[in-house]
Amino acid sequence: MGVTWAIIYGERMTKTDDRRSRRREQTRARLIDAARTLMAERGFNEVGIAEITEAADLGTGTFYNYFSSREQMQAAVAEDSVEKVGDILDREVSSLEDPAEAFAGSLRHLVRHALSDRVWGGFLVQMGAAHPALVRILGPRARRDLLRGLESGRFTIDDLDLATTCTFGSLIASIQLAMDSEPREDRDQIFARAMLRMVGVPAGEAAEVAARPLPEIDLT
Amino acid sequence: MGVTWAIIYGERMTKTDDRRSRRREQTRARLIDAARTLMAERGFNEVGIAEITEAADLGTGTFYNYFSSREQMQAAVAEDSVEKVGDILDREVSSLEDPAEAFAGSLRHLVRHALSDRVWGGFLVQMGAAHPALVRILGPRARRDLLRGLESGRFTIDDLDLATTCTFGSLIASIQLAMDSEPREDRDQIFARAMLRMVGVPAGEAAEVAARPLPEIDLT
Known part of the structure; x- marks a missing residue:
């Protein structure tokens, strides 16, 4: 009873x-x-x-x-905005059949969105520099894409956590560089190529994958 | 006059x-x-x-x-410490004949030193997250090593500035990850492999280069 x-x-x-x-x-x-x-x-x-x-x-x-404070609210807005984009990429890009294309496509969209929506780009940079929230939100998604590439034999990765962390460290640094530099159309592709090579895709193949038409999605 | x-x-x-x-x-x-x-x-x-x-x-x-403040002094100490290590690597490692080995060797020493001297590792992480001082100090050195690899045909790099910035974004992120994880003997090699692949060295060759005996130097 x-x-x-x-x-x-x-x-x-x-x-x-x-x-x-x-x-x-x-x-x-x-x-x-x-x-x-x-x-x-x-x-x-x-x-x-x-x-x-x-x-x-x-x-x-x-x-x-x-x-509790303005800063806490700002962090919440940044996390929410990044989470929303992560959800869209999950649905629209991560399901691409070629794991290399899925990985590259998500990264290209992140770079493009950060550069076209500077406030959002600022969210990303701020989260990356200030605390590990970015890795907490987007990390598991990237890790899953990397694992798929590894299991399919398409990627060469020695340590998944290291590959994930290098991807985000590079992403933040690249967006900061791009924001401070002259605009350039192909920044997303150049970044994706470097990341594909990092996970063991040969240079020529990486260039081909990174140049494939991106799934068109609306991240705003 | x-x-x-x-x-x-x-x-x-x-x-x-x-x-x-x-x-x-x-x-x-x-x-x-x-x-x-x-x-x-x-x-x-x-x-x-x-x-x-x-x-x-x-x-x-x-x-x-x-x-002017305690913070400014801390930043100066961090910059000075990183600069000193950069100078030693310049003299002892960057001159290695194979540009891939020079690039990998410097990165491996940076990872090892950051993990063996946690205060110094903290300097590196703090500088990387807070302001672009790290890239200002070590960036030109890495860029020079990368250029040498590019000119010798050993590296595939689309954009030198992007490669430099990805190297440091990855370095900081990897050191942070390693500091928060279980100790592991081969972190420097695993990181160097990923960076060598990123600049277009094929996976097998990257593993071989990253495993070569490191020039023994004293960074303390």
């Missing part, structure tokens, strides 16, 4: 908790969406807390129920 | 300036040396300004004639 009650009580608690946590999740998402839109218009550091809550149609005080 | 006087006056000024700036340089170097020694003993953030000036046998006030 005690056990049954515990289960029923537990279930009721869970439902109430679920509803409450769903509502919290929705309010948090509204704040993040509003912040992202304002940041995209004016820049990462140019948006005040009062503006965000107003755009989300919430009281200013609400903000601190969800974020 | 006017010109001659200007030259003489200029020379005299220069000599006095030289003496003064040499003395400043020496005092600054004493502070940096003292700070590095204390940091190596106790950790990067565990050393006070008064301890540093005392160890350098200078008055506490002297510190602020050379550094």
Whole structure:
């Protein structure tokens, strides 16, 4: 009997908790969406807390129920934006039959998106430099693509974790370099070639794979 | 006549300036040396300004004639330490006849030194994440090694700046990964293999080059 009650009580608690946590999740998402839109218009550091809550149609005080500081909110917006792009790439690019093309395609899209949407590019660089959140979010995806290439015999990789970490270290550094340099159409391809070679695809083949037409997807 | 006087006056000024700036340089170097020694003993953030000036046998006030803040001093210590290692690698490793071996050898030494001297490894990671000082100091050296490999036909590189930046992005990320992971004897070789492949050395050959005996040098 005690056990049954515990289960029923537990279930009721869970439902109430679920509803409450769903509502919290929705309010948090509204704040993040509003912040992202304002940041995209004016820049990462140019948006005040009062503006965000107003755009989300919430009281200013609400903000601190969800974020302890402006910095924490900025980190949440960056993580959310990178996560969304990761999800789209998962659906649209990672399923390509050739693992080399899947790996290269995701990297090319990341470079292109970072360079066409500078606020998003800034999210990526900031996350990469400041804390391991980037590797936490995109790392497992890259690792899975690399493993597929390894198992199919297409890639030569000595250590999957090292290959994953080198990919992201290179990605962040390349985006920073590209942002500070003259625009160039083929940055995504040049980067993808270097990464394909890094995982053991011969140079000629890497150039061919990196030049294949990209699956067209909308990352905005 | 006017010109001659200007030259003489200029020379005299220069000599006095030289003496003064040499003395400043020496005092600054004493502070940096003292700070590095204390940091190596106790950790990067565990050393006070008064301890540093005392160890350098200078008055506490002297510190602020050379550094505007504790952070600026820490950055100077990190840069100086990385520069010193860069100089040694220049002399001892970069001159190896095979450009692939020179490139791999420098990277292997950097990984090994960062993992055996954690304070120094911390310098590297901190410099890489916080500002482009690392690329400013070690970048031209790596670029020169890469250019040599490219010109000799040993490397396939589409863009030298990108290859340089990917090398350092990967280096920092790999050292961070290694510092947080179980010790492993062959991290330097595994990293060097990935970088050699990245610049177009075929996988089998990259493994052979990365396993060659390292020139023994003292980086401490």
